[in-house]
Amino acid sequence: MILSASRRTDIPAYYPEWFINRIREGYVLVRNPMNYHMISKINLAPEVVDCIVFWSKNPKPLEKYLPELDGKYMYYFQYTVNGYGKDVEPNIPSVDERIDTFKRISEKVGKGRVIWRYDPIIITDKYTPDWHTGMFKY
Numbered sequence: 001m002i003l004s005a006s007r008r009t010d011i012p013a014y015y016p017e018w019f020i021n022r023i024r025e026g027y028v029l030v031r032n033p034m035n036y037h038m039i040s041k042i043n044l045a046p047e048v049v050d051c052i053v054f055w056s057k058n059p060k061p062l063e064k065y066l067p068e069l070d071g072k073y074m075y076y077f078q079y080t081v082n083g084y085g086k087d088v089e090p091n092i093p094s095v096d097e098r099i100d101t102f103k104r105i106s107e108k109v110g111k112g113r114v115i116w117r118y119d120p121i122i123i124t125d126k127y128t129p130d131w132h133t134g135m136f137k138y
Contacts, residue, residue, distance in 0.1 A: 017065075082121075
């Protein structure tokens with residue numbers, strides 16, 4: 001099973017302690033978004049989970065828990081780094097802080113396990129195609 005952590009919310013950024021507690025307990029309860037009353041119990045045992053995919057704009061809060069996963073679980077990060085300001089993303093660190101985190105995690109887990117994403121692309125008067133080109137190069 002591939003465990004996609006964060007498709008509904010940024011678990012590494014906002015719920016790392018909850019996530020590691022679920023790993024320690026060996027299961028997670030997941031509510032079906034289409035049927036509020038349907039709840040599934042998902043086994044998180046290492047022999048069941050083939051890989052964990054973390055989707056995040058700020059995995060720094062999860063970083064301290066990675067040693068608990070090492071040797072038990074395969075995992076990697078889909079790490080979104082773009083340069084929007086606080087007007088668009090008020091609750092994440094600056095782009096420079098996120099780049100530093102990207103580098104540090106890449107060094108710890110291997111550069112092949114941290115994939116850079118640049119999305120979403122929002123076009124406004126402030127965030128123009130030229131702005132995105134410059135930020136992408138940055």
